[in-house]
Ligand SMILES: O=C(O)CCC(=O)C(=O)O
């Protein structure tokens with residue numbers, strides 16, 4: 270299996286004919302059906318923004334003091350300003366080892382105290398440029414996510430609003446992550462992330478130059494393929510919610526991280542997820558399957574009000 274590289278520029282070019290757009294959309298569609306992962310080029314985002322995101326994230330993880338990290342740590346919902354979702358975490362488990370800071374779309378809400386998902390982002394004090402760069406990056410990726418959903422609708426031959434009405438206020442999540450460098454010897458720590466599929470719609474992943482860390486499960490269910498970074502591209506993959514919307518036609522492929530290099534690896538996933546109130550149900554017109562997600566809103570899944578997978 271190979272992860273295809275797809276040039277999206279023709280779809281974004283307003284002078285492209287519908288046939289040209291359809292040709293690009295069909296390439297994406299094929300990748301989503303067969304692999305669930307693709308590299309995106311021609312996305313219109315300035316590569317300087319990629320390097321600024323990576324260098325700001327690296328600076329934070331490499332230089333922020335313990336106190337600075339603690340100040341913005343994820344706090345339980347209902348406790349002062351916490352909402353159990355936003356801020357810094359250090360994960361040291363048998364099957365996962367990394368540090369991360371999460372930022373999510375801020376929704377209108379009462380509080381503090383906040384219920385899960387409805388709080389305010391906690392921005393690191395340093396580097397001072399991180400917030401404005403992350404906000405600019407987010408604006409670009411939200412627009413890109415909306416454009417790709419239009420391409421999916423075109424390829425699947427369904428009305429554009431089926432998707433756009435469910436993602437036009439995407440409850441996105443931006444994660445800055447650092448996988449520690451592996452030291453040999455007794456203090457060796459696990460650096461990586463257990464096997465999983467992503468939860469939402471579409472993940473846009475930006476990583477530093479380390480190779481061999483991200484592994485994608487091949488369709489045969491046995492082989493692991495390294496998804497090494499290709500400079501200037503974003504690694505994209507389908508999440509479970511889009512797999513549900515498309516009756517499983519688009520695959521939310523399993524992947525994992527196993528980082529064995531001696532230096533820290535920076536990885537920045539952007540999870541383009543459904544609107545907070547989006548309905549989660551198959552939408553391609555298969556009436557029998559439509560009942561499966563009856564009454565389920567994305568927020569109920571996100572907050573754990575409904576057990577997922579349901
Ligand atoms: O760091 C990576 O390469 C992938 C991370 C990932 O799969 C995730 O955060 O969901």
Ligand SMILES: [Fe+2]
Nearest residue numbers: 465466467524
């Ligand atoms: Fe993932």
